[in-house]
Amino acid sequence: xxxxxLITGAELAASGSWHGSPxxxxxxxxxxxxxxxxxxxxxxxxxxxxxxxALLFFDIVAKGWTAFMQTHIQLxxxxxxxxxxxxxxxxxxxxxxxxxxxxxxxxxxxxxPNVSGRRAKRALYGTVSSGAGFVLxxxxxxxxxxxxxxxxxxxxxxxxxxxxxxxxxxRDAPESDRRVSDQQIAWVEQLxxxxxxxxxxxxxxxxxxxxxxxxxAGIRGAxxxxxxxxxxxxxxxxxxxxxxxxxxxxxxxxNRWTDIIEVNINNLAAVxxxxxxxxxxxxxxxxxxxxxxxxxxxxxxxxxxxxPTIIIAxxxxxxxxxxxxxxxxxxxxxxxxxxxTHHVLPLAMPGMLTGTIxxxxxALGETAPLLMIGMVAFIxxxxxxxxxxxxxxxxxxxxxxxxxxxxxxxxxxxAIMVLLGFLILMNALAVVLRRRFERRW
Amino acid sequence: MITQASPQTEESMDTGKPAPSxxxxxxxxxxxSNKALDDRGFSETVGDIxxxxxxxxxxxxxxxxxxxxxxxxxxxxxxxxxxxAMIGPSGCGKSTFIRCLNRMNDTIEGxxxxxxxxxxxxxxxxxxxxxxxxxxxxxxxxxxPNPFPKSIxxxxxxxxxxxxxxxxRMETDEIVQRxxxxxxxxxxxxxxxxxxxxxxxxxxxxxxxxxxxxxVSPDVILMDEPCSALDPIATARIEELIDELRxxxxxxxxxxxxxxxxxxxQRTAYFHLGDLVEVGETNQIFTNPRHRLTEDYITGRxx
Amino acid sequence: xxxxxxxxxxxxEEHTVKRFDQELDELNSLVLRMGGLVxxxxxxxxxxxxxxxxxxxxxxxxRDHVVNFMDVxxxxxxxxxLALRQPMGRDLRMIMSLGKAVTDLERIGDEAERIARMTxxxxxxxxxxxxxxxxxxxxxxxxxAKKMLRDALDCLARxxxxxxxxxxxxxxxxxxxFQSALRRLATYIMEDSRNVGHAIDVTFIxxxLERIGDxxxxxxxxxxxxxxxxxxRHVSPExxxxxxxxxx
Numbered sequence: 006x007x008x009x010x011l012i013t014g015a016e017l018a019a020s021g022s023w024h025g026s027p028x029x030x031x032x033x034x035x036x037x038x039x040x041x042x043x044x045x046x047x048x049x050x051x052x053x054x055x056x057x058x059a060l061l062f063f064d065i066v067a068k069g070w071t072a073f074m075q076t077h078i079q080l081x082x083x084x085x086x087x088x089x090x091x092x093x094x095x096x097x098x099x100x101x102x103x104x105x106x107x108x109x110x111x112x113x114x115x116x117x118p119n120v121s122g123r124r125a126k127r128a129l130y131g132t133v134s135s136g137a138g139f140v141l142x143x144x145x146x147x148x149x150x151x152x153x154x155x156x157x158x159x160x161x162x163x164x165x166x167x168x169x170x171x172x173x174x175x176r177d178a179p180e181s182d183r184r185v186s187d188q189q190i191a192w193v194e195q196l197x198x199x200x201x202x203x204x205x206x207x208x209x210x211x212x213x214x215x216x217x218x219x220x221x222a223g224i225r226g227a228x229x230x231x232x233x234x235x236x237x238x239x240x241x242x243x244x245x246x247x248x249x250x251x252x253x254x255x256x257x258x259x260n261r262w263t264d265i266i267e268v269n270i271n272n273l274a275a276v277x278x279x280x281x282x283x284x285x286x287x288x289x290x291x292x293x294x295x296x297x298x299x300x301x302x303x304x305x306x307x308x309x310x311x312x313p314t315i316i317i318a319x320x321x322x323x324x325x326x327x328x329x330x331x332x333x334x335x336x337x338x339x340x341x342x343x344x345x346t347h348h349v350l351p352l353a354m355p356g357m358l359t360g361t362i363x364x365x366x367x368a369l370g371e372t373a374p375l376l377m378i379g380m381v382a383f384i385x386x387x388x389x390x391x392x393x394x395x396x397x398x399x400x401x402x403x404x405x406x407x408x409x410x411x412x413x414x415x416x417x418x419x420a421i422m423v424l425l426g427f428l429i430l431m432n433a434l435a436v437v438l439r440r441r442f443e444r445r446w
Numbered sequence: 447m448i449t450q451a452s453p454q455t456e457e458s459m460d461t462g463k464p465a466p467s468x469x470x471x472x473x474x475x476x477x478x479s480n481k482a483l484d485d486r487g488f489s490e491t492v493g494d495i496x497x498x499x500x501x502x503x504x505x506x507x508x509x510x511x512x513x514x515x516x517x518x519x520x521x522x523x524x525x526x527x528x529x530x531a532m533i534g535p536s537g538c539g540k541s542t543f544i545r546c547l548n549r550m551n552d553t554i555e556g557x558x559x560x561x562x563x564x565x566x567x568x569x570x571x572x573x574x575x576x577x578x579x580x581x582x583x584x585x586x587x588x589x590x591p592n593p594f595p596k597s598i599x600x601x602x603x604x605x606x607x608x609x610x611x612x613x614x615r616m617e618t619d620e621i622v623q624r625x626x627x628x629x630x631x632x633x634x635x636x637x638x639x640x641x642x643x644x645x646x647x648x649x650x651x652x653x654x655x656x657x658x659x660x661x662v663s664p665d666v667i668l669m670d671e672p673c674s675a676l677d678p679i680a681t682a683r684i685e686e687l688i689d690e691l692r693x694x695x696x697x698x699x700x701x702x703x704x705x706x707x708x709x710x711x712q713r714t715a716y717f718h719l720g721d722l723v724e725v726g727e728t729n730q731i732f733t734n735p736r737h738r739l740t741e742d743y744i745t746g747r748x749x
Numbered sequence: 750x751x752x753x754x755x756x757x758x759x760x761x762e763e764h765t766v767k768r769f770d771q772e773l774d775e776l777n778s779l780v781l782r783m784g785g786l787v788x789x790x791x792x793x794x795x796x797x798x799x800x801x802x803x804x805x806x807x808x809x810x811x812r813d814h815v816v817n818f819m820d821v822x823x824x825x826x827x828x829x830x831l832a833l834r835q836p837m838g839r840d841l842r843m844i845m846s847l848g849k850a851v852t853d854l855e856r857i858g859d860e861a862e863r864i865a866r867m868t869x870x871x872x873x874x875x876x877x878x879x880x881x882x883x884x885x886x887x888x889x890x891x892x893x894a895k896k897m898l899r900d901a902l903d904c905l906a907r908x909x910x911x912x913x914x915x916x917x918x919x920x921x922x923x924x925x926x927f928q929s930a931l932r933r934l935a936t937y938i939m940e941d942s943r944n945v946g947h948a949i950d951v952t953f954i955x956x957x958l959e960r961i962g963d964x965x966x967x968x969x970x971x972x973x974x975x976x977x978x979x980x981x982r983h984v985s986p987e988x989x990x991x992x993x994x995x996x997x
């Protein structure tokens with residue numbers, strides 16, 4: 006190959022003598038290096054993605070896990086009819102209206118007898134949650150015979166005390182920089198010494214509705230609202246989407262109209278979700294007069310939003326059923342309906358369900374359209390049905406994230422953890438369904 | 447479509463007049479053209495398209511896919527208890543033709559069929575005729591073995607069930623067993639009827655498909671390259687099966703393998719670019735074809 | 750797809766598999782070479798008879814094994830082609846025809862050998878030499894038989910149906926020559942009983958020549974089968990013509 010210049014590449018190729026030549030070796034090394042680089046780019050991208058996700062999870066868990074614990078203070082409470090202002094334990098009205106807060110205050114005074122002065126007393130009362138009275142009322146309502154008796158009870162501490170115990174408020178900071186006074190810290194330390202203050206599992210977080218007080222706020226209302234909303238969405242969107250997909254895939258003639266419909270469905274999936282919210286506000290609430298903030302309306306709006314997703318997924322599932330199965334069914338003399346119901350649908354169902362679950366997960370995490378239809382309202386009660394005002398988990402997170410109290414920060418993260426938990430659960434369900442029922446042919 | 451033609455063919459195409467034999471109605475015999483012997487171009491079908499005891503008859507069948515004409519003026523009889531093989535190069539319209547015979551072409555968008563096709567003298571494209579009934583009488587076996595992803599039992603029982611042929615589990619058992627026996631599969635699968643049909647080997651799957659087709663006792667079985675995905679042993683078993691089935695059924699088979707056509711069929715039809723070029727006894731077609739196109743194809747000179 | 754062969758029906762397109770064409774050609778040329786050899790054998794045998802040369806006749810006999818060898822070779826090739834190429838239609842007929850023609854050629858070779866043996870027998874036996882009158886018929890018959898064989902090989906080489914028909918019909922002429930030769934030989938025997946020995950030898954020779962004609966006719970019939978796909982072996986010569994062949 007000394008006079009390589011005189012030989013053209015084509016001649017070289019034709020002669021076959023280029024195999025193993027130095028040029029070839031060089032080119033080979035270059036190509037292998039390029040190959041390695043190409044793989045490295047992909048690996049770097051994956052690593053970055055994974056680290057972002059890990060960071061996000063770490064941040065949320067680190068901030069939120071403490072919210073599952075709540076500081077409680079043990080008090081000796083006396084169901085004193087005088088303090089409560091109840092004469093007859095059989096009078097339910099009186100029971101519910103009674104002055105339980107006074108009872109808590111009395112118990113506090115009993116624990117710290119040497120506190121005097123209005124200001125000091127108010128600070129003392131402030132160490133116990135303002136919701137402690139509700140705990141007592143519930144106990145009393147459940148068992149009116151308690152009237153006149155005395156018992157030791159663990160009552161939730163105020164959120165600031167909670168923060169103090171969890172270390173979010175530093176004791177060595179200057180008094181003016183923290184929300185807990187030196188006096189309060191002294192009481193807490195006294196309680197700590199007598200073992201009358203402790204952190205226990207925060208059941209309130211899962212059983213209560215929203216509240217202005219962080220220690221009383223829970224996600225029960227939001228999850229129930231989410232449940233009703235998703236239920237409405239599922240009931241409406243799944244049959245509609247499957248029917249639409251079957252029609253488009255199996256029956257619709259291929260002409261300009263179906264093309265337009267197809268393009269629009271695909272575009273609809275890309276429409277910003279807030280637009281659906283505006284639509285829901287205009288149509289369902291203003292035109293049809295459905296109740297504001299109701300899961301029904303939320304479900305309707307989310308149905309509009311998820312329909313295209315599920316239709317597209319269902320069509321893909323239908324399309325993936327091999328034509329040979331259809332031919333086999335038709336060739337056996339099955340009618341088109343029989344072909345679809347006996348063979349195509351069972352084979353496409355795992356794909357459709359997967360698409361539906363993904364759509365539902367998307368709906369579960371949706372916030373913007375629900376803001377438009379009033380599901381952002383502050384609702385304390387757990388909704389009892391799809392027509393009652395409610396909020397949903399992501400909106401709850403949004404609301405809490407806006408609250409100034411330090412204790413809401415950890416509750417926001419905890420709620421995010423719950424939401425993520427549901428999402429992971431739903432996606433896992435989709436994967437399991439697909440694995441379990443997917444058939445090979 | 448047609449790149450060459452004899453002068454007289456061009457003329458008949460230009461004027462749009464059909465060649466004389468195209469007007470042949472059912473019952474008359476087409477005559478052999480001497481001109482066709484010396485001509486590479488197609489002018490009219492060579493050979494006798496009729497049989498004494500026709501089960502299916504097609505006359506002047508044209509099939510269009512949109513603007514494209516897939517088969518042109520095909521007239522052919524399929525006799526009782528005979529195996530008719532359709533051969534020809536790819537895209538010659540042979541598959542299209544047999545798919546007309548049970549109206550499987552209906553399922554293809556933009557497909558149009560003209561001409562008459564009869565099954566026992568009854569027009570199968572009659573709008574009053576239910577295509578479901580037709581397909582129960584004219585069964586089909588496809589190129590790729592396509593058992594339903596269900597159990598072997600359910601695969602065979604499917605046809606009888608949807609056509610209401612069975613009312614009890616016992617009747618179904620009987621039909622399933624008989625069909626599998628006829629398809630020569632019973633001894634191999636009788637212990638695992640509940641396992642999936644897709645778990646069988648390729649040849650077994652295809653025999654399962656045949657069992658499924660004969661479970662509804664059709665008059666005619668159409669086979670579209672039934673062995674093209676099978677190994678030689680499985681192919682031989684299917685061929686043996688076809689020969690056995692001939693006693694009770696009329697079979698039309700499309701095949702790419704000329705040897706297979708020669709082995710299994712009594713009559714052979716050669717298609718070329720949508721024309722039915724030649725029909726005849728299989729012996730004659732493979733030893734002494736009359737048309738140059740047939741000759742060139744079967745001797746491996748093109749196609 | 751525009752075939753240039755439309756004008757000439759005899760011109761066959763090549764196979765997609767070129768090797769197949771090559772193998773067919775090889776078989777064809779082997780058969781034709783064998784034909785040439787056999788022709789030569791007859792010519793030499795008849796020359797030996799005419800020249801009264803037993804030595805030349807011995808050479809003819811010695812060469813027969815070459816013919817036999819070619820027969821075996823051609824058979825093997827034909828079987829291989831059938832097994833490996835699965836010929837159809839024209840190719841199948843071609844191989845079958847060539848295979849059969851080979852058998853006929855081998856028989857013709859045997860007849861040439863027989864003539865050579867007779868020649869040796871006639872000229873080396875003790876006793877008188879046969880009269881030339883006795884041998885006259887062999888000469889006329891041999892030229893007729895040789896022409897038939899030449900024509901048969903010609904039409905095999907060119908796949909000429911017209912010529913093949915002629916050969917098939919020409920056999921009748923040779924048959925009548927044979928009949929008259931037999932009658933003449935009978936009269937010689939009656940004339941002089943000393944002629945009996947030679948007359949029997951000559952009878953064998955004319956019988957061989959007649960057989961050669963039959964084999965040539967067979968070959969020409971194979972050509973007709975090859976080209977037209979019609980078996981004309983048992984068709985009466987009167988009805989055998991172009992029109993008959995064109996009938997369906």
